[in-house]
Amino acid sequence: MPPELLRMIIAAVLVVSFVFLNAMVLGYMERKVSAHIQRRPGLMEVGPHGVLQLIIDGLKLIGKQLVVPEGSNKFLFRLAPLLSFAPCVLPFVVIPFSRKLQIVSMDVSLIFILAMTSINVVAILVAGWASNNKYSLFGTFRSVAQAVSYEIPMLLSLLSIILMTSTFSLQGIIAAQKYYWFILVQPLAFIIYFISGLAETNRAPFDLPEAESELTAGFHTEYSGMGFSFFFLAEYANMFTVCSIATILFLGGWKGIPLPLGDFTGIVWFMLKVYGLLFVMIWARWTYPRVRFDQLMSFCWKYLIPFALANLLITAVVVKLI
Amino acid sequence: MSKRGYFGELWFGAKSLLIGLKVTIVEMFKPIVTVQYPREECDITPNYRGHVELVFNPETGGCDCIVCGMCAKACPSDCIVVKGEKKEGEKRKSLSLFSLDFTKCSLCGSCVEACPKSALDYSQDYNIAGFTREEFHYDLIERLERRHIQPLAAAAGGN
Amino acid sequence: METAQLNLEPATDIQHDNRYYLNMGPQHPSTHGVLRVLLEMDGEYILDPQPVLGYGHRMHEKMAEHKNWMAFMPNTGRMDYAAALPYNHGFVSLFERLCGIEVPERAEYIRVITSELNRLVSHHLWLGAFLLDLGAFTPILYTFIDREKVLDILEDITGSRLTYCYFRVGGVCKDIDDKFVTRTREFIKYQRERFDVYNKLVTGNIIFLKRVEGVGVISKDMALRYGVTGPVARGSGINYDVRKNEPYSVYPRFDFEIPLGENGDSLDRYMVRLNEMEQSLRIIEQALDQLPAGPFLGKVPKKLKMPVGDSSFAVEAARGELTYYMVSGGGDIPYRLKIRVPSYSNLSILPELGQGILLSDLVTAMGSLDLVIPEIDR
Numbered sequence: 001m002p003p004e005l006l007r008m009i010i011a012a013v014l015v016v017s018f019v020f021l022n023a024m025v026l027g028y029m030e031r032k033v034s035a036h037i038q039r040r041p042g043l044m045e046v047g048p049h050g051v052l053q054l055i056i057d058g059l060k061l062i063g064k065q066l067v068v069p070e071g072s073n074k075f076l077f078r079l080a081p082l083l084s085f086a087p088c089v090l091p092f093v094v095i096p097f098s099r100k101l102q103i104v105s106m107d108v109s110l111i112f113i114l115a116m117t118s119i120n121v122v123a124i125l126v127a128g129w130a131s132n133n134k135y136s137l138f139g140t141f142r143s144v145a146q147a148v149s150y151e152i153p154m155l156l157s158l159l160s161i162i163l164m165t166s167t168f169s170l171q172g173i174i175a176a177q178k179y180y181w182f183i184l185v186q187p188l189a190f191i192i193y194f195i196s197g198l199a200e201t202n203r204a205p206f207d208l209p210e211a212e213s214e215l216t217a218g219f220h221t222e223y224s225g226m227g228f229s230f231f232f233l234a235e236y237a238n239m240f241t242v243c244s245i246a247t248i249l250f251l252g253g254w255k256g257i258p259l260p261l262g263d264f265t266g267i268v269w270f271m272l273k274v275y276g277l278l279f280v281m282i283w284a285r286w287t288y289p290r291v292r293f294d295q296l297m298s299f300c301w302k303y304l305i306p307f308a309l310a311n312l313l314i315t316a317v318v319v320k321l322i
Numbered sequence: 323m324s325k326r327g328y329f330g331e332l333w334f335g336a337k338s339l340l341i342g343l344k345v346t347i348v349e350m351f352k353p354i355v356t357v358q359y360p361r362e363e364c365d366i367t368p369n370y371r372g373h374v375e376l377v378f379n380p381e382t383g384g385c386d387c388i389v390c391g392m393c394a395k396a397c398p399s400d401c402i403v404v405k406g407e408k409k410e411g412e413k414r415k416s417l418s419l420f421s422l423d424f425t426k427c428s429l430c431g432s433c434v435e436a437c438p439k440s441a442l443d444y445s446q447d448y449n450i451a452g453f454t455r456e457e458f459h460y461d462l463i464e465r466l467e468r469r470h471i472q473p474l475a476a477a478a479g480g481n
Numbered sequence: 482m483e484t485a486q487l488n489l490e491p492a493t494d495i496q497h498d499n500r501y502y503l504n505m506g507p508q509h510p511s512t513h514g515v516l517r518v519l520l521e522m523d524g525e526y527i528l529d530p531q532p533v534l535g536y537g538h539r540m541h542e543k544m545a546e547h548k549n550w551m552a553f554m555p556n557t558g559r560m561d562y563a564a565a566l567p568y569n570h571g572f573v574s575l576f577e578r579l580c581g582i583e584v585p586e587r588a589e590y591i592r593v594i595t596s597e598l599n600r601l602v603s604h605h606l607w608l609g610a611f612l613l614d615l616g617a618f619t620p621i622l623y624t625f626i627d628r629e630k631v632l633d634i635l636e637d638i639t640g641s642r643l644t645y646c647y648f649r650v651g652g653v654c655k656d657i658d659d660k661f662v663t664r665t666r667e668f669i670k671y672q673r674e675r676f677d678v679y680n681k682l683v684t685g686n687i688i689f690l691k692r693v694e695g696v697g698v699i700s701k702d703m704a705l706r707y708g709v710t711g712p713v714a715r716g717s718g719i720n721y722d723v724r725k726n727e728p729y730s731v732y733p734r735f736d737f738e739i740p741l742g743e744n745g746d747s748l749d750r751y752m753v754r755l756n757e758m759e760q761s762l763r764i765i766e767q768a769l770d771q772l773p774a775g776p777f778l779g780k781v782p783k784k785l786k787m788p789v790g791d792s793s794f795a796v797e798a799a800r801g802e803l804t805y806y807m808v809s810g811g812g813d814i815p816y817r818l819k820i821r822v823p824s825y826s827n828l829s830i831l832p833e834l835g836q837g838i839l840l841s842d843l844v845t846a847m848g849s850l851d852l853v854i855p856e857i858d859r
Contacts, residue, residue, distance in 0.1 A: 033350070034618070034619075036350045036351075036354075037346045037347075037349055037350045037619055038349075038618075038619055038622035038623075039349060039352060039353075039354055039355045039356070039622065039623075039626060040354055040355070040356040040622070041354050041356065041358070044358065134501070134503050135503075138525065138840070141525075204616065205616070205688055207616070214511065214840055214841055214844050216509065216510060283343060283346065283347065284343065286346060286618060286619050287342045287343055287345070287346045287617075287619060287682070288339070288342060288616075288617060288686065288688050289612060289615035289616045289617035289683075289686065289688050289689050289692060290615060290616025290617070290688070290692075291688050291691065291692070292691070292692055292839065292841045292842070293525065293839065293841060294839070295691050295692075302328075303332065331687075334687060335687035338685045338686050338687045339686070339687060339688075341681050341685060341686075342681065342682055342685075342686050344681075345678060345681050345682045346619060346682070349623070355626055355629075367633075367636055367637045367640075369636070369637055369638060369639075369640050369655070370636065370640055371639075371640030371641055396551070396552075398548055398551070398552030398553070398554075398555060428555035428556075428559075428644075428646075429555070429640075429641060429644075429646065430551070430552075430554055430555040430646040431640070431646060431654065432551050432552070432554075435654065444640065
């Protein structure tokens with residue numbers, strides 16, 4: 001067996017297990033953070049401080065039946081969770097966790113990640129359509145409109161970084177932040193990216209597709225068991241991807257103060273930064289009410305896109321002058 | 323929008339969102355207020371109104387019930403059944419059955435107020451659960467014996 | 482229910498092809514109980530919302546025709562479980578008015594204090610649930626922290642936490658003690674500080690303001706036409722509060738204001754309720770200061786002999802005007818008891834309120850009406 005193939009197989013196994021592990025850590029974090037924000041202890045029962053709860057939850061979900069509703073498109077209904085899960089694993093292939101820890105080094109890795117995260121919306125569309133449920137359909141329509149419009153400010157804000165570094169390679173972008181993090185020179189781009197990222201991953205306050213009080217559970221109302229847990233895994237994997245892009249582009253990626261951990265220093269810093277951002281995402285979710293659909297759109301078109309364009313323009317002029 | 327203008331809105335909004343985040347992060351580091359129920363239990367106020375039960379009178383070693391039936395009459399949901407029988411050599415009837423159907427009880431307290439001898443009181447049990455309805459058909463005489471008379475007898479036997 | 486029946490038929494008309502029906506409830510997170518709203522929709526816009534009632538009907542009014550006052554007391558607390566004491570209050574006062582029973586002064590003060598505490602509890606619950614409708618999960622747990630404190634105080638004297646059966650014809654069933662007074666005073670101080678948290682977390686929040694400003698506008702005229710009462714009417718600027726307009730108990734002795742809104746939108750109703758909580762604290766404070774000594778239960782005949790005739794009594798419940806109307810044919814059992822509940826008329830405004838608004842706005846508007854479904858169905 002050629003060593004490259006062997007490496008890829010090991011990498012694939014690692015990536016998929018990382019996606020599961022990440023969902024567990026994030027699920028635990030979300031429940032613990034929300035609990036403490038609400039002055040309650042949260043998970044306490046399974047294992048010390050409930051750390052094993054998510055494993056039990058996972059087993060429970062695996063053991064459950066996937067109920068396929070009558071009148072639904074059965075093929076698409078079963079396809080949608082896989083369609084949602086598969087593309088969100090792929091970005092992990094190109095994310096540089098550390099100086100050496102990167103499965104494939106691609107010149108266009110940023111574009112690859114953005115392309116992959118965008119596929120998620122297709123999965124939501126398929127899921128909502130195939131469910132044959134009006135509430136699911138609502139969630140789907142909202143989600144598609146939301147994802148399509150928020151992709152624009154997201155890309156525009158990232159473009160200003162690309163203008164500065166003139167590379168799409170993530171390692172190249174990290175290397176360009178040798179002396180300072182880009183958040184210092186591009187704070188506006190970071191804020192716009194982060195807000196769009198929240199909307200892109202359907203997180204509160206932009207969680208309209210699954211708005212509980214309006215649409216019961218939105219596009220995954222009809223899903224149970226593993227069908228639901230694939231959406232769940234995909235959501236958390238997407239959150240991780242969004243935050244890791246923010247880390248790489250704005251917070252210097254795996255760079256940080258040297259720690260006495262040898263080669264692991266990079267991955268420790270990377271994870272710390274990513275989970276720091278994820279904490280902010282969770283924190284915001286448990287603080288704010290949900291925005292209304294038209295407000296979501298007007299915020300995107302009236303505020304984010306003009307500001308992102310202006311930022312891009314200024315960046316272009318400054319880069320040209322220097 | 324019209325009130326504050328384009329940039330005013332942005333400034334106001336950003337500030338309000340940050341204030342909101344500050345509130346939740348401060349609350350996050352405050353102590354927990356919930357009680358971990360099966361392991362910890364709340365202190366129940368002595369005035370808590372649980373289901374009714376017969377009051378133990380240490381002087382007579384039993385209850386003061388005179389089988390007048392006022393409680394059963396006062397009950398709006400007919401959940402109390404009181405029966406007495408006349409034993410030989412006694413002037414009055416003595417209590418032979420006092421059953422409470424707690425599934426029907428609405429905890430209004432009419433029976434306690436109606437009792438002329440104050441032989442009824444509220445219990446402090448609040449964590450009651452069961453699998454069948456019959457588990458909530460309480461025999462209050464048996465309950466009184468289990469709670470008061472038997473421990474006394476056990477204590478006396480121990481001496 | 483005729484209109485609702487009519488709408489149950491699917492639209493077969495080809496012209497109305499874009500329209501469809503959506504069932505919101507009876508099991509839906511934002512209907513807070515077993516209310517079903519049948520929505521005729523076009524996209525996300527609602528054309529015609531029709532509430533369908535009766536899923537929680539328990540025949541309380543009929544039950545009253547077979548029971549004496551004490552036997553019906555527990556039922557009053559179970560109509561509006563969020564604020565049961567005003568329901569107790571109205572019911573016992575009805576009999577007192579008809580039979581001419583004197584109530585000791587101390588009992589009236591206790592009634593006012595506990596009723597106002599209960600109003601606070603109800604508004605705590607509403608505040609949390611309303612924010613839950615808007616998608617914010619945390620405020621409900623903050624208001625529940627405060628709510629629990631009041632419930633503990635009330636439990637200490639009434640013996641129960643939710644469906645109180647505390648008032649009696651002629652007074653109350655248990656006296657309050659010094660511990661109650663000190664605990665209530667402590668709570669008033671605590672609650673005043675907590676308003677700051679509510680205001681920072683909710684009232685000032687831009688997302689919240691955007692969601693409620695100008696949503697579900699009830700004009701003054703519309704409010705009058707539907708006969709809405711309580712905070713919903715006051716949010717539209719109608720200065721009507723039974724405590725002021727038709728004073729009962731010892732309310733005239735206290736100095737408090739009736740908060741009013743201007744535009745009649747959801748924000749105004751929110752502000753009215755928040756200010757009402759503050760006013761309730763003021764009433765409780767004054768009542769505790771003036772609390773007279775004396776008996777807590779007046780002299781009442783064991784079997785109430787009601788004269789032939791009728792009587793009605795209105796109180797300001799947490800959701801609006803609550804009226805009991807009783808026709809007595811003598812004896813101790815009412816011939817007929819009619820209960821006018823505030824939520825019923827507040828809900829009746831929904832079909833007009835919900836025309837042409839978004840589904841999200843309907844959820845907001847319904848939340849701001851503060852409906853308690855078992856009260857509507859009774």
